[in-house]
Amino acid sequence: MKAYIFPGQGAQFSGMGLDLYENSPLAQELFEKANDILGFPITDTMFEGSAEDLKETKVTQPAIFLHSVILAKTLGDSFKPEMVAGHSLGEFSALVANGALNFEDGLKLVSQRAMAMQKACELQPSTMAAVLGLDDEIVEKVCNVTDGIVVAANYNCPGQLVISGEIEAIDKACQSLKDAGARRALVLPVGGAFHSPLMEPAREELAAAIENTTFNKPNCPIYQNVTANAVVDETAIKANLISQLTAPVRWTQSVQQMIADGATLFTEVGPGKVLQGLVKKINRASETTSATFETNND
Template identity: 40%
Template sequence: MSKIAFVFPGQGTQFVGMGKDIYENSEIAKKEFDEIFGSLSFDLKDAMFNGPEETLKKTKYTQPAIVAMSLVLEKLVRAKGITPDFVAGHSVGEYAAMGSAGFLTLSEAVKLTSFRGEVMNEIAEQVNGGMAAIIGMESSDIIEALKEVDGVVEAVNFNEPKQTVIAGDKQAIEKACEVLKSKGARRAMPLAVSGPFHSSLMKPAGEKLREEAEKYNFKDAEVTLVANTTADFLTKPEEIKAEIYAQSFGPVKWVDTIKKLKENGVDTIYEIGPGKVLAGLIKKIDKEIKVVNINSVEDVNNL
């Protein structure tokens, strides 16, 4: 029998005005957004709806904004009678997946995301790190080549078969880009990010997140979540708490995640949230899977 998965995007998909059309055109959305906005100690609504872009780009705002919009849209998709058999999220999108799975309420998921944004920012400022996208090379070859580079540099985001993101020390990243190009990478591009996310340099953020997660009332999942770091199924509070810790300095195994969904009967994936980044990645991983993109009121109405 064919199955459905909901997937949620990560950082970089934000835009000024995000969520505004949903807020103004849906009573359900307005109620959910107001509850989320009311649970935070800063004005996320103004940052999302009015910007400016510089404010929305700050991790403290970016991460909860993406998760908030994703989760409100998810509610609207469910209101249409569409429910997932599995959920997954890319990087910070995993926090939207947590809310969708029922581990946390919507506002709890956004609140924890907002803490993640702050702590990631804080640690990123303490380490001189960065990230780079490597295009046109198998991930196994990238991992092998990185062994030749001194300093901390790791393959962290396995986005699609020929696109992997590396993270680590700034100098090690520069050296790695040269080495990988010499070994056949089509492109090696430094990314405009504030830190070496998902690398071992971010472990102190994991420690703080583990501590913070203990303050939340996690419940057993109603929907199975596929974890970023392992592509394993998670349903229990202890499992998701371990993933929150590991994911802050561990890999995003997106290729394995999509393969896992396919192996378990998923033939339709709804990408819910800003942008269409995941749809592009999924198509490169498996052309047979149907992807439905939901990022506006119009998309929901067309269901």
């Protein structure tokens, strides 16, 4: 079975999407539509901006979403997902890919999500850290006994878990994790504690936007971050999408479940190859590839 997977924040690169824009009339039309919806020329930053420009929250999330979704739309008849999943932000791309959301609504929600998360980050200084070389259970245990807010946020693959929370609590937890034998416990250059209780203000703001958006019956299951299970019910999809901001990304569990349900080929759609690397670490036998645009598909 063909599984399509969609990357999240951190996959952006300078010049992203330019090849699509230059070679596909459909891509050009969608990028121009995106500039209108967002109210600023995001294509300028995507195609010509520096890595620093692309780090701006109002740009990063819509840029990755646009690259993934527009690439999927230019694949033509060869794009036939039997299951989809997205890492954090990538879940929105996946929901457009499986027909649950239309392009315009998906982009509006991603933009609102980015702004809401930015606001939540400004309310309280917070951060995330990558922990390598420890079992998930040990990391969870250390988070539980550390003073302050610190939680497991991204289950990326066995031996790689990202924690999220208050700066002081993260620093303390990192020290404890190193003492517990972590190969590395490294604070990440991110703006805030994503997928933690500190995102509650953003969750409330996004919940209202999601409730007011029409979701359609998807044409294949999505394996959502919150549950790591196949979901096809629109109401459940919405609820999981709302919970996602304060709940962990269960990527390891999602990939394992997709394999158990018959996934044989994982195709990453969007910038970078991070998710293919994670899939290989979760199950070495899995076949992975990148979606590539071919001019004759348009």
